[in-house]
Amino acid sequence: MSHLEPEAKIFACSKSVYLAEKIAEQYGIPLGKVTMSTYSDGEFQPSYEESIRGLRVFIVCSTFPTADNLMELLLMIDAAKRASARHITAVMPYFGWARQDRKDKPRVPIGAKLVANLLDAAGATRVMTMDLHADQIQGFFEKPVDHLFASTIFLPYVESLKLDNLTIASPDMGGSKRAYAYSKFLESDVVICYKQRKAANVIDTMELIGEVKGRNVILVDDMIDTGGTLAKAADLMIEKGALSVRAICTHAILSGDAYEKIENSKLSELIVTDSIPLKKESNKIRVVSCAPLFAEVMHMVHHNNSISGKFIM
DSSP, rough: OOTOOOOOOEEOOOGGHHHHHHHHHHSSOOBOOOEEEEEEEEEEEEEESSSSTOOOOEEEOOOOSOOOOOOOOHHHHHHHHHHOEEEEEEEEOOOOTTTSSSSSSSTTTOHHHHHHHHHHHTTTTEEEEEEEESGGGGGOOOOOHHHHHHHHHHHHHHHHHOSEEEEEEEEGGGHHHHHHHHHHHOEEEEEEEEEEEETTEEEEEEEEOOOOOTEEEEEEEEESSSSHHHHHHHHHHHHHHEEEEEEEEEEEOOOOTHHHHHHHSSSSEEEESSSSOOOOTTTEEEEEOOHHHHHHHHHHHHHHHHHHHHOOO
């Protein structure tokens, strides 16, 4: 290592230690030590237990609810800045509040922009994330953003299934770009689900655009929350004659009765990453780790190497 190149250290927020440990192992360095002091009213204060002066610091934290995860990340960034770290990269495998990327009705916030402002104010010099809910969120930052695609780890798994008559499907119109990208790489057909909601997380109607009869279908999406959309789409496709239906979702939020919906649906398999820890195990859910991808890109960033080769979609 050049004497001009700062050393790299990896730290983690408390709810992302499970993933940060795997990233650090893949990177080849031990996970940095952080202690958390908590007051009786719930206020908390992180503290680095080793010097980070002049170093490149990677802070791994998926900002899924509660808001404590985001607050902990902001405090750790601020602490690193005040401890004279040279570079501070917020590694956010799951970027929370990304669904609030625009004003879709009057008198609502743009939560994703607010989070970007908070990260910038705290002192992050770079952000690394994966499969944002909307690509344009990168434009909310004035700092570099490394937006990774989980397709890098999903596509090899799909190819290993060796499915005949493969069709890629999007569960909604907004995900059609992602579905077409997968289909182009896999040289498969595409179908789109058109849905209308009567409220958040509540589907009113769903129709299928395209043919699935006699096909093995793989639904692709950036996240799965309540599971209602994917369960309804899978059931509809089986009714339309699909041989099998699988789903690929980067971020396994799985709130409410999502696990029951997945278990009771016609989905044969749900493939997710470990950007968010599973609340419980399921025979239908397979986890593909994103740790090797993040470790490799973090290593490339630290050594100022191009990361464009990691974008296969």
